[in-house]
Amino acid sequence: MALAELGSVVLDCPDPHALAAFYAGILGGTVEDNGDWLDLRLPGPAGGTLAFQAAPGHVPPKWPSPEASQQFHLDLTVEDLDAAEAAVLALGAKVLDAADRTRTWRTYADPAGHPFCLCTG
Missing domain, CATH: 3.10.180.10 (2,3-Dihydroxybiphenyl 1,2-Dioxygenase, domain 1)
Structure with a gap:
């Protein structure tokens, strides 16, 4: 039995909106905007989430x-x-x-x- 399961992979970046749009253009999915944090909910049987966090000094x-x-x-x-x-x-x-x-x-x-x-x- 696993201790945990992967919730998401998070990328720090200066512009989460731009980076979420870039990866949505490659992977598809739906972007959920939470301000300085965006989730890209991935399609397909495996699904998953790629997230983007604002990091001004990135x-x-x-x-x-x-x-x-x-x-x-x-x-x-x-x-x-x-x-x-x-x-x-x-x-x-x-x-x-x-x-x-x-x-x-x-x-x-x-x-x-x-x-x-x-x-x-």
Whole structure:
């Protein structure tokens, strides 16, 4: 028996509304606005919540950097890397590492600087 269950993953950011809209554009779902805290309720059988908290002094993690931890990153599963890449770039993502186009993943930063990967199966 588990001691707890995961309630949500929370991202600190300077603009929770903008970051919630970015991830809603990628993952779908419904944004619930609570002022300086927003919840993105994710669709699908697993559901879950990705939350966004206002952090005015937010400093984005560095990737890759042996001197500064990236803290964590999201792996987002997609069917077509090229199509997904075009979509996340149009939403405001920045490429961090897509040099090896034969890999099954590519790494980006969201508009607040958090790293995330698009991955195939």
